[in-house]
Amino acid sequence: METAGKVIKCKAAVAWEVGKPLSIEEVEVAPPKSHEVRIKIFATGVCHTDSYTLSGSDPEGLFPVILGHEGAGTVESVGEGVTKFKPGDAVIPLYVPQCGECKFCKNPKTNLCQKIRITQGQGLMPDGTSRFSCKGKQLFHFMGCSSFSEYTVVADISVAKVDQKAPLDKVCLLGCGISTGYGAALNTANVEPGSICAVFGLGAVGMAVIMGCQVSGATRIIGVDVNPDKFEKAKEFGATEFVNPKEHSRPIQEVLVEMTDGGVDYSFECVGNVGLMRAALEACHKGWGESVIIGVAAAGQEISTRPFQLVTGRVWRGTAFGGWSVDSVPKLVEDYMNKKLKVDEFVSHNLPFEQINEAFDLMHAGKSIRTVLKF
Ligand SMILES: NC(=O)C1=CN([C@@H]2O[C@H](COP(=O)(O)OP(=O)(O)OC[C@H]3O[C@@H](n4cnc5c(N)ncnc54)[C@H](O)[C@@H]3O)[C@@H](O)[C@H]2O)C=CC1
Numbered sequence: 170m171e172t173a174g175k176v177i178k179c180k181a182a183v184a185w186e187v188g189k190p191l192s193i194e195e196v197e198v199a200p201p202k203s204h205e206v207r208i209k210i211f212a213t214g215v216c217h218t219d220s221y222t223l224s225g226s227d228p229e230g231l232f233p234v235i236l237g238h239e240g241a242g243t244v245e246s247v248g249e250g251v252t253k254f255k256p257g258d259a260v261i262p263l264y265v266p267q268c269g270e271c272k273f274c275k276n277p278k279t280n281l282c283q284k285i286r287i288t289q290g291q292g293l294m295p296d297g298t299s300r301f302s303c304k305g306k307q308l309f310h311f312m313g314c315s316s317f318s319e320y321t322v323v324a325d326i327s328v329a330k331v332d333q334k335a336p337l338d339k340v341c342l343l344g345c346g347i348s349t350g351y352g353a354a355l356n357t358a359n360v361e362p363g364s365i366c367a368v369f370g371l372g373a374v375g376m377a378v379i380m381g382c383q384v385s386g387a388t389r390i391i392g393v394d395v396n397p398d399k400f401e402k403a404k405e406f407g408a409t410e411f412v413n414p415k416e417h418s419r420p421i422q423e424v425l426v427e428m429t430d431g432g433v434d435y436s437f438e439c440v441g442n443v444g445l446m447r448a449a450l451e452a453c454h455k456g457w458g459e460s461v462i463i464g465v466a467a468a469g470q471e472i473s474t475r476p477f478q479l480v481t482g483r484v485w486r487g488t489a490f491g492g493w494s495v496d497s498v499p500k501l502v503e504d505y506m507n508k509k510l511k512v513d514e515f516v517s518h519n520l521p522f523e524q525i526n527e528a529f530d531l532m533h534a535g536k537s538i539r540t541v542l543k544f
């Protein structure tokens with residue numbers, strides 16, 4: 170049946186309220202407007218940021234909403250003015266767009282295109298309206314992606330066209346977690362051969378940082394996590410040592426400084442805990458150590474350290490989507506297809522979409538790296 174131009178009724182997981190399990194509903198998805206693309210999502214990952222927003226910790230959190238931002242699928246139809254995509258194209262929707270025209274896109278120092286950031290943060294399409302409704306109520310979009318819906322509508326500047334042969338139930342993870350961690354090591358920190366690195370938090374993001382540090386030639390990669398079950402997997406990605414803060418009575422930065430003759434060259438916080446962000450900075454070597462914040466902290470949280478830590482040469486950075494832009498994603502997919510980049514290894518669980526709440530439970534229990542849900 171031809172669906173272009175029509176409202177599509179399909180399955181989606183709706184977050185009606187803060188902190189409540191997602192509810193599988195039939196939703197209506199309106200056709201794409203000008204410079205929009207409607208995508209049939211084939212598979213989606215569940216990232217900690219989805220859980221963070223569902224928990225009510227996100228100052229931009231809006232309800233009711235369709236969460237999800239780690240999806241892949243095929244183009245169902247395109248709105249007026251869309252030239253880069255056609256029905257059937259394999260695509261990954263992205264929360265960092267690339268308009269190519271704004272001040273940010275023109276500055277090679279950042280990947281943070283701001284063309285649609287305001288409406289995206291308001292849970293709306295660039296024209297200020299939503300394409301989703303359910304039971305007569307408008308639903309908000311999430312991070313410009315809303316991949317927890319069988320069909321979604323996104324801005325055309327937020328879509329990466331990828332290899333038609335790519336397995337969508339794997340490369341969906343390049344829409345967030347893997348790319349973010351990998352890029353944090355390669356692009357943001359620019360880890361050099363011979364470096365000593367510490368990675369705080371061994372979820373998918375932390376594992377991908379480890380992979381990036383290894384690819385960059387780091388000689389020591391220290392994984393830090395309170396869940397020792399993560400250590401075996403981290404070793405597969407290249408971690409050389411592990412530290413469990415629960416096994417030490419001293420601040421963990423002191424333990425790391427001692428282990429590394431003065432501190433690490435690079436540290437990465439992949440949890441979203443401001444105390445750990447401080448520890449990650451203070452674990453860095455005097456004079457040159459750099460710490461990258463990746464974790465997303467709850468509303469109202471602030472970071473602190475003695476300014477002397479920075480005066481004496483440590484550097485604090487942050488990264489969104491590992492510094493990659495839309496144009497980078499097809500290349501990451503190619504690297505995966507050419508076996509230069511691990512992706513399959515991050516998939517710890519596969520579940521049917523209807524079991525989405527189990528995917529959240531697995532993550533909270535520390536049992537999954539990434540659960541991929543298939544429609
Ligand atoms: N900046 C960005 O562009 C992105 C940021 N994120 C953020 O990155 C963080 C990690 O995301 P995921 O890997 O999906 O999360 P995850 O929940 O899969 O992994 C988090 C890991 O941190 C560990 N952990 C928790 N508390 C800890 C502590 N006090 N000390 C050491 N380890 C601890 C957990 O045991 C777990 O292994 C989240 O805050 C998420 O929101 C995720 C994607 C992109």
Ligand SMILES: N[C@@H](CCC(=O)N[C@@H](CSC=O)C(=O)NCC(=O)O)C(=O)O
Pocket residue numbers: 216218219227228229230281286345465488489490
């Ligand atoms: N909305 C929050 C911040 C959430 C946040 O920091 N998001 C990350 C991506 S997390 C992906 O899983 C990010 O890249 N943000 C950049 C952006 O422009 O949103 C808040 O308001 O604090």
